[in-house]
Amino acid sequence: MYAQMVKTDADRVKSLDEMDPQERAFQQRIDAGEKIEPKEWMPEPYRKTLVRQISQHAHSEVVGQLPEGNWITRAPTLERKAILLAKVQDEAGHGLYLYCAAETLGVSRDDLYEQLLAGRAKYSSIFNYPTLSWADIGAIGWLVDGAAIMNQVQLQKTSYGPYSRAMIRICKEESFHQRQGYDIMMKLCAGTAEQKAMAQDAIDRWWWPSLMMFGPSDDASVHSVQSMAWKIKILSNDELRQRFVDQTVPQAEFIGLKVPDPDLKWNEKRQSYDFGEVDWDEFFQVLAGNGPCNRERMASRTRAWEDGAWFREALTAHADKAAKRKATAPIAAE
Amino acid sequence: MTAITVKSGDPLLEFLLRMGDNSLVLGHRLSEWCGHTPVLEEDIAIANVSLDLVGQTQLWLGFAGEVEGKGHSADNLAYLRDAGGFRNFLLVEQPNGSYGQTLMRQFLFDAWHYYMLRRLEHSSDRRIAEIAEKAVKEVTYHLERSVDLVIRLGDGTQESHALMQEALELLWPYTGQMFDADGFDEVAVKAGIMPDPAEIRPDWDAQVTRTLRAATLEIPQEAFSHKVAARSIHTEHLGYILADMQFLQRAYPGATW
């Protein structure tokens, strides 16, 4: 999802008997629902996987500012502008909490960020799609933040303390994001024919990419089984996707939007929706850098980072000068 | 809806539009940075300042609409006037340029804004005094932040020093306008609605001198100041701001969002 495909370095999951005493004690604590804290011992693969997952998540928040930021200056009313500004600001804040959580695992935010800019780190595929109309801002809040919540709510229970606490904080804000997105869609659907068409066009383009956010089916994946054993993943990708579809379809119907899936059908027996197959070729293309906006997104991030180098250097230089002045001040006073 | 023209004539209305338009245009400029600043903390901080200014716009223009008495909302006034109907300072519509230029523009404006609002807390108009009281809390923080950053960047590296000095020289000629009074101001000053703009100058000068000295920057000696015949005259930049900002309201007249 925000971390769509996290590799664990595992080729299979060890049983408790196969573990050495330290690792067994660690796994037993996780099994008992205890939280692991930064200073405590943890197996190296657990740490590495967490760094990957949390940093992918952080990068997604930060890149995720761009598609919505694209419409801030064109927001149609002062109130919508304020709400969108506050939302994009929240996403920057989420990025910050998550980088901080990752830093507790002994990596630096700058290093992680350099990896993103160098194209060595992933971020969610969803942010490589363009925002073409105001309705896309509604669709993102409703569908994309909605999908994010689906994933993040379960991660509040994740085994790593700082990650779990970041998720609890983030989830509160995400539900506000989803509501404001749905509110935009509701207004459009109650508006003129042109506005309604705008809303339909947005769901037509954002529906499938939103389902891709959960990642390909991972029931058979060793990475997923390992992540679940470590409780850094609680539900499978397919379970999350199903929950999302079940929650969202009635919301679409309520405001008169058609979900663009001819195979979508209520399954009375399962008490759940059956739905069509995601175009995984498209997903892998986007992941490989060939989505509609991958290059623009990375170029924007790189430009902001490079153009801002003088700023960051200046603040450091000033802090050094101030520290030096402070260090020499007592001598001067004597 | 077709474009709205607000007839000049009432000094109170004119004053409210001037305050509202400054917040609106500068808030808009700052929002252009969202997601593109040099560091995540700045994305958050600049969005805060922008949000405050958008909120203040709603208060000033909301009141302006009431005073005008034609049923125009703050949104109507923001989204349906053409450039000639805007009364903001030339300073706030200047392009963002580098992040340093944006921060310098902000500092020069914040210093004016702060001392203006402090006086407006004592306006004879109770509503204005209330808006000022609320706004000054936010703007106190804006000014503190601007002062701090201008000092740190001016007295940072050689590169940052040069960049800030250049920004200062570029923007300086737009600062004089903030202290010029016209006929509307004179009536409003007499009625106790607002302070004499010239009265703000000594405080502004002192703040600017103090800050720039600490920043090791030099105050431009050039006395030249851009003068315009009326507040309706703008630089070329404002038209593009409005083309961006007003697009949806113009393309779908009368729709609600």
Ligand SMILES: [Fe+2]
């Ligand atoms: Fe977020």
Ligand SMILES: [Fe+2]
């Ligand atoms: Fe969000």
